[in-house]
Amino acid sequence: MASPDSIYWQVNGTHQDHIEMSGLKMSVVLRYGVNDRGEWMIDRNLILPTFRTIPNDTHGSLQHHFNGDWAHLCTVNGQPLTGEKVETVSLSGFMTVRSIYADRGVALVRTLFPSASHPVFCEKYELENTTDRPLTVEFPSLTLSYRTDQEKGVEGSYRLTATFSSSVKEGTFQLKSGEKAWFQVIYAGYKEHDRELILHADRELEARRDFLRQLRNNLVLETPNKVINTMFSFAKIRSSESIFDTQGGYMQSPGGEAYYAAIWANDQAEYINPFFPYLGYQAGNRSAMDSFSLFMRYMNDEYKPLPSSIIAEGLDCFGVAGDRGDVAMVAYGAARYALASGKHGEAEKLWPLIKWSLEYCHRKLNAEGVVTSDSDELENRFPAGEANLCTSSLYYDALISAAHLGKALNKEEKLIKSYRKEAAELYKNIHTYFAREVEGYDTYRYYDGNTVLRSWICIPLTMGIYDQAEGTIAALFSDKLWMENGLLTQSGTSTYWDRSTLYAFRGSYACGARDIATKYLEQYSTTRLLGDHVPYAVEAWPEGNQRHLSTESALYCRIMTEGLFGIRPIALNAFTLTPQLPKSWNEMAIRRVCAFGKIYDIEVKRDKGEHLLVFIKEDNKTVRKYKVDNGKSVEVRF
Secondary structure: OOEOOEEEEEOOOOEEEEEEEEOOOOEEEEEEEEOOOOOEEEEEEEEEEEEEEOOOOOOOEEEEEEEOOOHHHOEEOOEEOOOOEEEEEEEOOOEEEEEEEOOOOEEEEEEEEEOOOOOEEEEEEEEEEOOOOOEEEEOOOEEEEEEOOHHHEOOOOOEEEEEEEEOOOOOEEEEOOOOEEEEEEEEEEEOOOOOOOOOOHHHHHHHHHHHHHHHHHOOEEEOOOHHHHHHHHHHHHHHHHOEEEEOOEEEEOOEOOOEOOOEEHHHHHHHHOOOHHHHOOHHHHHHHHHHHHHHHOOOOOOOOOOOOEEEHHHOEEEOOOOOOOHHHHHHHHHHHHHHHHOOHHHHHHHHHHHHHHHHHHHHOEOOOOOEOOOOOOOOOOOOOOOOOHHHHHHHHHHHHHHHHHHHHOOOOHHHHHHHHHHHHHHHHHHHHHHEEEEOOEEEEOOOOOOOOOEHHHHHHHHOOOOOOHHHHHHHHOOOOOEEOOEEEOEOOOOOEEHHHHHHHHHHHHHOOOHHHHHHHHHHHHHHHHHOOOOOOOOOEEOHHHOOOOHHHHHHHHHHHHHHHOOEEEEEOOEEEEOOOOOOOOOEEEEEEEOOOOOOEEEEEEEEEOOEEEEEEEEOOEEEEEEEEEOOOOEEEEO
8 A cells, every 4th residue: 555545566577457447427347467578558448428329228338349559659769668567556636657668768657537526537637757858758749539330329429439639739858857748548428519629638637636536535434454445445436436427317326237227226215315515515415316216216106115226317218137125225225325315405405205215114014914026136046935134134124214304304203103103013024934943053044945045134234223133143154154265156156246245244244243254354344455356345156257346345335334433323413333343453433424414524442341432523622522332322413
């Protein structure tokens, strides 16, 4: 790690990796590495979410590859730039590659990043004369242009360009010792009548830096573990950058060269929307409200299910596995978001969606009193039965949140009491229906007939259901489920999906298993941040080849906000705080939390043994102070 917000690779051999970066109008997946000669290798896959292709479906975003590096187009004293040795590759919200060309007497710094607001990806190449004599450097000046088939575009033909330019028209520089010169490559997408963009890489980089500063200044995690702190910082980037400005509004989308200008009930409503209020990133909050507004369009008097996904900039919907428990996901996410946002107007707007969704789930209860669905978020990749543990757990938490929200909005007391009563009944029914001994552990079966351990046994722990906590924690971190990359989806398989691992960490902290959670979180974070594939949480393996889907990074952040610090919304201006300070740490803090209508710091310090001191600070002044036992709750109300 180079700093709390950056990592670097000191090149000492061959290696290849891939990373995704995004802006409001484009995303790019870089496949990069260093070959056995020490030279830089790169392929850029540009994805333009609002350049819709035919068929205009989930995957109908225009994509185009620009392969290869451009440094070889430069000359030094009339000779091509050869003999590269890459020294370092660093990531900090953009990519920086430092190389030397000893035979040519120059050093090269490449900087690669997406534009914050244009359908553009930028690269800047800066050469430095490292000799004690003048050098003549020539840079390319040209434009590569590709035009797509008009029959395959929703808006006809699209044009993609790569434009090479430098600060002088002819591109020739006389460099004295220590002097530098640069050229840029701007990759851009154009629709039929778009005006030509005239962009400067430095200005675009400053816009990217402004975006990064917004994220780094809010929700700052401070723990004794620098790896966890830094991965948290990176997770804020991936969560927030994958928001696209579309005709359907701001749409936070998973990415991964597959999922753009679209929203899902699990990825957006359940995973990331409840996180955005804490971060205070306005584009994130806007995307959350826009996504819930899109789901509201599909409410109906017949109580047919909401769609699993809304695609093509909001113009269509799609699903492959029937009702995945999507309505429970939406109810859970909307209620938690509304409380944490602290905004009465937003909460009132979301209340009809929450109320409708809870009624839908109530109508889906079976004879045993748990919620039925056709599948779950894994869409029949693994069996889920007629009623699965995830859907009922989400409905339970949604009822609890809705009762808190209804009280905050002065809704009728009869309805609020009914939600609390239903939650209490569902709590019992979840235990009766799902609690079982599975492979020797007193935990949960995932569905009726399930006889092998599943990673999603963790989900009740994230909803405040701890009856089976001891056996569940033992099962999660046993050799039947835990492996180097996290949890196996099902014991006896080799498949893993990070989302359940991230839920498991949050649930482990929430139920008080803070020390074992910290042990494995440190291992996981080191693998993801500093291992062979960096720097984010991933979707899955082998499916998708560990794509950097964005909402998994939000789930990483929620380990800290809701697990480690135990923040649970109970009103528009209040939450319970249940700090879980590991025995190997004496203090921790999370600064500039932006939820519940305030901006504040939370500091936790060990007093004596398992007794903690908790400070709530605004503008560096203590406004609340609590003494609390480790793992016990206090109520914070503004």
